[in-house]
Amino acid sequence: MSLGGMHQIHGRPEALPLSASPLFASTDVDEARARVAEVYCDHRLDPMGRGRFEARHNRLSGRALSVNVMTYTAKTMITPGALRDFYLFQYPLSGHASIANGTNCHEIGGGRGGVVNPEEDTCMIWGEGCAQLMIQVRREALQKAARSHFGLPTGQSLRFSGANDMRAGEGKAFLGLLSYAMSGEGLLGAGGLMGQQLETMLMVGLLQTQRHNLSDRAAETGGPLPRAVRLAEEYMRAHLTEVITLETLARAVGVSERALQAAFRAGRGRSPMTVLRDLRLERAWQELSHPGPATRVTEVAMQLGFFHLGRFSEQYRRKFGCTPSETLRGAGRL
Structure with a gap:
């Protein structure tokens, strides 16, 4: 069923998308709060209307995000x-x-949607019979996509604002992609490369269709990033374990070293070699958080060109808030 035909479902369970992936259905407020808290976070759940309370939640989980459909039949406050x-x-x-x-307050519905930021206190009031399609995205995953595709500077938070009309143009196209992700084709959550690419497309779609603190930068450049930056970063990702110099990058992209540095300053606010270091740190995090039997911190660092282990550990800690050893220990190996 397409999302375009879903605007008047009035909470009927048989009409909710993702019916093949039910998480729970309950008429008990405490049970509903506990079940939602298991996959989201702890919260208060306070029905406000006099109507009968019923909660239903369908959920399709991937690696970096989940797609959810929820409804509360009664007017409900969620804190x-x-x-x-x-x-x-x-x-x-x-x-x-x-x-x-x-301070980001808005109304959604009638073809308008929005994104809740993770840092600020949140309170929501769902009207009677409100049924919502929601994408829950891991904070670090969306921040990474914002750095890769929209030039989010290191250390800066991604912040969304307001409600956005999704009924035409890119918004409508994004809902079409989301409808496909929910169609039961088996890609989302399957763990394969195509499923991961679908998740990336959904994250880029959110960044492209929702207003945030990088929207003006994208509009000024006429696109997410200058072409030279995109090509250089593609080369970096494909050769992270090899020796890469500024000269190497400029030759691979086909521009002068000075032009490449200027493109990175405009698109990233950082030098090409600083971006390369961050990409290597992110690869190190991936290796250490998803280790094999032989994964060791020293080998991962050396493979990625970090030959001063103390400096590597400090740069890693500043970026991720923990040491490489703590990441590996948390993943079950040290």
Whole structure:
């Protein structure tokens, strides 16, 4: 069923998308709060209307994100505080909701959706019969996509604002992609390369269709990033374990070293070699958080060109908030 035909479902369970992936259905407020908290975060759940309360939640999980469809039949206040670990895109399929996310307050529904930021305290009021399509995205995954495709500077937070009309143009195209992801083709959550690419496309779609603090930069450059930066970073990712110099990058991209440095300053606010270091740190995090039997911190660092282990550990800690050894220990090996 396409999302375009889902605007008047009035909470009917048989009409909810993702019916093949039910998480729970309950008429008990405490049970509903506990089940939602298991996959989102702890929160208060307070029905406000006099109507019968029923909650239903369908969920399809991937590696970096999950697609969810939820409904509360009664008018309901949800108070989670700060989401902390994830961003939450919300798009009502029926009804409306009021969102207060720090100073970012907006109404969604009638073809408009928005994203809740993880750092600010949040309170939401869902109207009676509101059914919402939501994408829960791991904070670090969406930040990484924003760095890769929109030039989010290191250390800067990605912050969304307001509600966005999704009924035409890129918004409509994004909903079409989301409808495909929910269609039961088996890509999302399957763990294969195509599933991962689909998740990346959904994250880029959110960044492209929702207003955030990088939107003006994208508009000024006429696209997400200058072409030279995109090509240089593609080369970096394909050769992270090899020796890469500024000369190597400029030759691979087909521009002068000075032009490449200027493109990175305009698109990233950083030098090419600083971006390369961050990409290598991110690869190190991937290796250490998903280790094999023989994975060791020293070998990972050396393979990626970090020959001063103390400096590698400090750069890693500044970027991820923990040491390489702590990442490996948390993944079950040291």
